[in-house]
Amino acid sequence: MTRPPVPRSRPVLPDTDAAAVPLIEGMLQRRTTNGPFRPDPVSREHQHLLMRVAQAAPSHFNSQPWRFVLIEDPATIAHVAGISGQSMTELIEAGAFFERYRRYFRFSEAEMEARRDGIHIDHLPGPLRPFTRQVFSDAGLKLMRQLGVPKKLGEDNRKLVAGSPLLLAALLDRTEYRPGELSGFYSVFGLGAAVENIWNAVGALGMGIQFISTPMEIPRQWQRVRARLHVPEDLELMAVYRLGYLPGGERRPTIDWNSRHRKHLGQFVSREVCGVAEEESPAVSSQMSAKSPRR
Numbered sequence: 001m002t003r004p005p006v007p008r009s010r011p012v013l014p015d016t017d018a019a020a021v022p023l024i025e026g027m028l029q030r031r032t033t034n035g036p037f038r039p040d041p042v043s044r045e046h047q048h049l050l051m052r053v054a055q056a057a058p059s060h061f062n063s064q065p066w067r068f069v070l071i072e073d074p075a076t077i078a079h080v081a082g083i084s085g086q087s088m089t090e091l092i093e094a095g096a097f098f099e100r101y102r103r104y105f106r107f108s109e110a111e112m113e114a115r116r117d118g119i120h121i122d123h124l125p126g127p128l129r130p131f132t133r134q135v136f137s138d139a140g141l142k143l144m145r146q147l148g149v150p151k152k153l154g155e156d157n158r159k160l161v162a163g164s165p166l167l168l169a170a171l172l173d174r175t176e177y178r179p180g181e182l183s184g185f186y187s188v189f190g191l192g193a194a195v196e197n198i199w200n201a202v203g204a205l206g207m208g209i210q211f212i213s214t215p216m217e218i219p220r221q222w223q224r225v226r227a228r229l230h231v232p233e234d235l236e237l238m239a240v241y242r243l244g245y246l247p248g249g250e251r252r253p254t255i256d257w258n259s260r261h262r263k264h265l266g267q268f269v270s271r272e273v274c275g276v277a278e279e280e281s282p283a284v285s286s287q288m289s290a291k292s293p294r295r
């Protein structure tokens, strides 16, 4: 499953200092990779560069609560891939995934255009296409089971993870990460900033990144990942990602989505007080609406 090429339209950067353009363009073009990576290993230099940009992130009192594990051992990657694929099959089979996340799914370009958030399922296997909208209903779920979709999606997911040359585990120091306390929030915020730095930097290195999140949805499976990575008591495993260099041509996954839309300024920015929608500057808004949404 891969994605169509990204239209590389230049982002709108009115009167911007030329030196800032590559950085800002890079951030505007940051994206999540749903498809496969090239099998070649990620160079140690690139791995360490990603760790450097991660630790350049802000953290409360410069506590640097993040920890990372770089995973290249094929046996560990295969193990995590197996857990990820099984988790995907379990989640789809039980309908749990769609039930939990139904509100984020959009089924047409028009729906996406109106909301400008969520993910538009624009790529489904042939037999399911006529039932796009029913995919979340009991009947749709039954059909998916009959067609073996949960197993197919699980196997696709396992292959994607297994074919990734690098996994990255992101952890937090539990002396800082204390859920329910401000320190817990600050730690998550700091880790988010660190991961965002990585997410932004991979594009410049010809790489991609994707969450391996299905095991997190099932506590028993997440525990298996923890055990495999020997996560000690004083650390909390927060997330696992797959990374690698991007291939040239892109083939899309069996079920794929487009989530490049972003809300208009007035939909998420207020002026002075909440509820006073910020107005789009005319020059920028006309250029933005002329652009096709990036994937």
Ligand SMILES: Cc1cc2nc3c(=O)[nH]c(=O)nc-3n(C[C@H](O)[C@H](O)[C@H](O)COP(=O)(O)O)c2cc1C
Pocket (backbone or CB within 6 Å): 030, 031, 032, 033, 034, 119, 210, 211, 212, 213, 214, 259, 260, 295
């Ligand atoms: C907290 C968080 C959880 C996410 N979980 C997943 C995930 O489980 N699988 C996945 O493919 N992408 C995941 N994403 C990526 C989002 O789907 C993606 O950022 C969003 O659809 C916008 O697409 P873009 O990153 O390509 O701009 C996650 C992102 C965040 C910040």
